[in-house]
Structure formats: C-alpha cells, structure tokens
Amino acid sequence: MVAKLRIDNLCVFYGSFEALKGINLEVQENEILGIIGPANSGKTTFLKSINRMLDFTPNVRIEGKIYFDTLDAQKEIKRLALRRRIGMVYALPLPLPLSIFDNVAYGPRLHGTKKKKQLDEIVERCLKASYLWDEVKDRLKTPAFNLSGGQQQRLCISRTLAVEPEVILYDEPCSGLDPISTAKVEEAMRELKQKYTQILVTNNTKQAARVSDRTAFFLMGELIELDITAKMFTAPSDKRTDDYIAGRFG
Amino acid sequence: MLNPRTIQKIVFALFGIATVVIIVPVAIVFLIILFNGLQALTPEFLFSMPRMGMRAGGIFPAIVGTLYLIIGTAVFSLPFGIFAAIYLTEYAADNWLKRLVEVAIVNLAGVPSIVYGLFGLGLFVIFLNMGASILAGSLTLAIMTLPVIITASREALNAVPRSFREVSYSLGASRWQTVRKVVLPNAVPGIMTGTILGLSRAAGETAPILFTVAAFYLPRLPQSISDQVMALPYHIYVLSTQVPNVSVKIQYGTILVLVLLVFIMNISAAYIRARFRKRKLW
Numbered sequence: 213m214v215a216k217l218r219i220d221n222l223c224v225f226y227g228s229f230e231a232l233k234g235i236n237l238e239v240q241e242n243e244i245l246g247i248i249g250p251a252n253s254g255k256t257t258f259l260k261s262i263n264r265m266l267d268f269t270p271n272v273r274i275e276g277k278i279y280f281d282t283l284d285a286q287k288e289i290k291r292l293a294l295r296r297r298i299g300m301v302y303a304l305p306l307p308l309p310l311s312i313f314d315n316v317a318y319g320p321r322l323h324g325t326k327k328k329k330q331l332d333e334i335v336e337r338c339l340k341a342s343y344l345w346d347e348v349k350d351r352l353k354t355p356a357f358n359l360s361g362g363q364q365q366r367l368c369i370s371r372t373l374a375v376e377p378e379v380i381l382y383d384e385p386c387s388g389l390d391p392i393s394t395a396k397v398e399e400a401m402r403e404l405k406q407k408y409t410q411i412l413v414t415n416n417t418k419q420a421a422r423v424s425d426r427t428a429f430f431l432m433g434e435l436i437e438l439d440i441t442a443k444m445f446t447a448p449s450d451k452r453t454d455d456y457i458a459g460r461f462g
Numbered sequence: 463m464l465n466p467r468t469i470q471k472i473v474f475a476l477f478g479i480a481t482v483v484i485i486v487p488v489a490i491v492f493l494i495i496l497f498n499g500l501q502a503l504t505p506e507f508l509f510s511m512p513r514m515g516m517r518a519g520g521i522f523p524a525i526v527g528t529l530y531l532i533i534g535t536a537v538f539s540l541p542f543g544i545f546a547a548i549y550l551t552e553y554a555a556d557n558w559l560k561r562l563v564e565v566a567i568v569n570l571a572g573v574p575s576i577v578y579g580l581f582g583l584g585l586f587v588i589f590l591n592m593g594a595s596i597l598a599g600s601l602t603l604a605i606m607t608l609p610v611i612i613t614a615s616r617e618a619l620n621a622v623p624r625s626f627r628e629v630s631y632s633l634g635a636s637r638w639q640t641v642r643k644v645v646l647p648n649a650v651p652g653i654m655t656g657t658i659l660g661l662s663r664a665a666g667e668t669a670p671i672l673f674t675v676a677a678f679y680l681p682r683l684p685q686s687i688s689d690q691v692m693a694l695p696y697h698i699y700v701l702s703t704q705v706p707n708v709s710v711k712i713q714y715g716t717i718l719v720l721v722l723l724v725f726i727m728n729i730s731a732a733y734i735r736a737r738f739r740k741r742k743l744w
Contacts, residue, residue: 265632270556296634306629309648318643319633368629375633 222276246424253430263298299372303384305364307356319375338370362393502715511681527691534600543611571609576669583673599675614656618649651738662727668695
C-alpha cells in the first residue's frame with residue numbers, strides 16, 4: 213500500500229535553530245496519526261511544513277522531502293492546490309468575521325462554486341459532518357463569533373471540510389475546549405476517518421490514546437517513537453516515551 | 463512630610479487641571495466664532511455671489527471651490543494611498559526598498575505645507591502647464607494628504623488579526639483573495655476614518671492652494687477643472703488682511719462655515735469609527 217504522505221528526512225531550521233531534526237515517517241490513507249510531545253518539540257512546525265504554511269515564516273529553511281500521493285509536495289504540486297488538498301484546523305477556534313454560512317462557504321467560493329443551491333448543500337453536509345448542524349441550522353446567517361468556543365471549533369472543521377481536502381491536520385484542536393465539546397470534536401474525527409486521512413497534534417496524551425490509530429512521540433525536534441496507539445500507551449519501547457506518557461516530564 | 467494620599471490627591475488634581483485646560487482654547491475659539499458669525503449664516507450669505515469687492519453678498523463660490531478641492535483631492539489621493547498601503551502591508555517583502563518608501567512617507571508627512579504649495583506651483587502649474595486650476599490644486603493637496611491616508615490605511619490593515627489571513631491561506635486562498643475577502647472588508651472603516659481626517663485637513667489648508675488654484679476674487683462658478691476657484695481658507699485670509707472695511711459679520715461668518723465644514727467631516731469620521739468598533743467582534 214502506498215502511503216498518503218511520506219516524510220523523508222525532514223529538517224526545518226528557523227535561522228540557526230533546528231526545529232525538526234530529520235523526521236522520517238509515513239501516514240497511511242484513512243488513518244488518524246496522533247502526534248504527542250511536550251512544547252517546542254516541533255509538532256506544529258511539522259504540520260505547517262506539510263501544508264506549506266511555513267512558507268510565510270521569514271528565515272525558515274526546509275530540507276528533506278515530503279511526498280503527497282508519491283508527488284513531491286514542495287515541487288510537483290502548486291502551493292495553493294496543495295493547501296486545498298491538505299486542510300488545517302488550528303488550536304484556537306478561528307472563525308472568520310463572517311456569518312456561520314459564509315465561514316463554511318468561504319473555501320468553496322474561493323474555488324469557484326457560486327450557485328446558491330450548491331453552496332447550501334455543501335454547508336449543510338459539512339456542518340452535519342462536524343455535528344454542528346442541529347445546533348445552528350436556524351441561525352446560519354448570524355455571526356460565527358456568537359457561537360461558543362466548542363461550536364466555533366466544529367465550525368472550523370466544517371469550513372476545512374468544505375474545501376474537500378484529502379488530509380486534515382489538527383493543531384491541538386481541543387486545547388481551549390471543555391470535555392463535552394472535546395468529545396464532540398473527537399466523535400467527528402472518528403466519523404471522518406472513512407473519507408479522510410487525519411493528523412492530530414495534541415498536548416493531551418489521553419486524547420491521542422482515545423482517537424488515533426497510530427501515535428508518534430516527538431521530543432526536541434526528533435521522532436522518538438511511532439507505533440500502534442495501543443502498543444505505544446501500554447508497552448512503549450523507548451524509555452522517554454514511557455516517561456512522557458506516564459507524566460514524569462513534559 | 464505629606465502622606466502618600468495627600469500627594470496623590472495633589473498630583474491627580476494637577477493632571478485634571480492640565481486636562482481641562484486643553485478644552486479652554488478650543489471653547490474660546492469656537493464660542494467667539496459662533497457668537498460673531500452665527501448671525502451671518504443666512505441662505506443668502508451661503509448661496510450668493512460676493513458683491514462690492516467682497517464687502518457684501520455671499521461666499522457661495524468659495525464654498526463650492528473648497529468642495530471641489532476636497533473631491534479632487536480624494537480622487538487623486540485615495541487610490542494611490544490605499545493601493546500603496548495594501549502593497550506595503552500585504553505584499554512588500556521587508557527589504558531596503560520598503561524601508562526607503564516608509565522613510566519617504568514619514569518625511570512627506572513632515573514637509574511644511576507652504577513647501578507643498580511651491581512644489582505644486584513649480585511642477586503642476588508651471589512645468590506641466592496646468593496653470594492655476596482645480597486640477598493643480600487638487601494634485602498638490604493630494605500629495606500633502608497621501609502620507610495621512612497611507613499611514614491610517616496601514617494601521618487599519620495591520621489591525622486585522624494575522625490569524626484571519628492564516629486561516630484564509632490554509633483554505634487555499636491566494637494573497638489577493640485573502641486581501642479582498644478577509645482583510646479589506648475589515649479594514650475599510652479604519653481606512654475611511656483616516657481618509658476623512660486627511661481630507662478635512664486638506665480642506666482647511668491655505669498654503670498649498672495659494673499659488674496653485676485659489677482665486678482672489680472670482681464671483682462665478684468654475685466651468686472646468688482647469689479653472690481657478692475661490693476657496694474658503696484663502697478667502698478668509700483675503701477678507702481679514704487684503705480688503706479694507708469688511709464687516710466683522712462677513713469675516714466671522716466665513717470662518718464659521720469653514721470650521722463647521724471641517725467639524726462635520728471630523729464628526730463623521732468619529733461616527734464611522736464608533737459604529738464599526740461596536741460591530742467588531744474579535
């Protein structure tokens with residue numbers, strides 16, 4: 213089976229600081245890959261290098277290769293096209309200052325969907341996929357900022373889905389959410405597995421244990437260990453992984 | 463020794479007095495103008511031509527002239543100012559050229575207005591052969607207003623959170639799509655406020671129009687943009703110093719009209735800002 217994403221010796225430098233030190237890993241189609249690790253271990257940098265959001269950072273240097281469906285993601289795919297195919301959900305819920313409807317319709321409109329009926333259909337489908345539809349269907353025209361934090365985050369997931377990506381990157385998507393909202397977001401992720409490949413960066417190791425199929429442990433810019441989640445959380449092969457999961461550091 | 467609370471009271475009292483003192487000159491100026499000028503404000507004064515060497519009649523051509531100049535200034539300064547601000551904020555790489563442009567803008571803001579007047583005379587009136595005209599005057603005022611508009615627009619653009627741009631990019635938007643759909647709509651109120659304030663300053667300037675457009679006495683309306691016009695600030699100068707035996711009523715009435723015009727512009731700028739601040743949600 214060909215990997216959806218193959219990361220080949222990825223190094224990222226911010227000036228002279230080496231944020232990622234030679235990462236090698238593969239992400240399979242339709243899996244949820246959890247990435248755990250303490251702050252400053254390069255998790256967010258890793259996500260941003262995949263959808264090329266690092267390109268905006270000044271003084272950044274990227275070495276190594278990222279293959280997306282066997283294509284070189286840095287050379288053979290245009291940046292905007294790549295970001296359409298690899299969506300991202302941020303740590304903080306970041307709705308745009310638009311209505312709920314316009315937030316979800318933002319991506320499709322960018323990419324040329326103009327017909328009202330078509331947009332209606334996309335918005336409904338994407339809001340249902342993130343389990344938000346029932347809560348907002350009567351007030352789609354109201355500002356997205358009026359939603360609660362958890363609702364906003366699910367709106368952001370819907371907005372990402374509306375672009376119809378193949379991969380979704382989550383950067384600590386539940387860090388600002390209460391347990392019930394978190395549960396809803398996680399439920400949405402599990403449901404989305406059928407269609408999407410997902411990478412979940414999380415500070416909450418328990419979340420990785422609950423949601424991800426495989427889990428990677430990053431530390432100081434290095435990939436320490438990557439394994440089936442069940443094995444990772446019961447019998448990790450590296451002592452540092454064991455310490456981190458057990459809460460002995462980080 | 464005074465105890466800390468007494469010292470605090472004294473210091474706060476001083477600060478309070480300093481603050482109130484600011485109101486005093488504004489109030490005196492405004493009240494004197496209002497008191498002396500209000501009775502001059504008749505429809506006849508506002509909408510008729512000056513007569514008898516400006517000692518009687520109205521100031522209609524000066525009002526129209528100033529309005530034309532405001533519009534002309536807006537036409538030339540708005541696109542340049544806003545486009546430049548968008549380019550500098552959203553596109554330009556942080557290199558020596560951008561810094562050079564920034565230094566130029568700061569210095570442009572610091573140039574005395576009489577220098578703009580002479581510059582306009584040299585470039586537009588004489589070299590480009592426009593003659594003293596609405597066109598030359600508007601262009602001169604536009605250059606003077608540019609730094610205000612650019613600076614205000616850049617601040618308004620920078621006030622739109624970076625995260626909005628990031629989200630837009632992550633959904634596959636190009637830079638221009640992001641600017642047009644996310645950044646600009648949220649920066650427009652700030653841009654409008656800064657623009658109106660810049661234009662209201664231009665409306666009251668005398669020196670830049672002195673050699674480029676303002677007519678001493680021209681009791682008819684302009685026919686085209688290559689005509690001279692009378693303008694309120696210059697008319698005030700003329701009435702106060704160049705024409706003997708002008709009644710105080712006419713002098714103050716003219717001043718009141720200009721002050722009210724600028725006042726209305728500033729109030730509308732403040733109103734726009736207040737309205738959109740209430741609507742702002744982040």
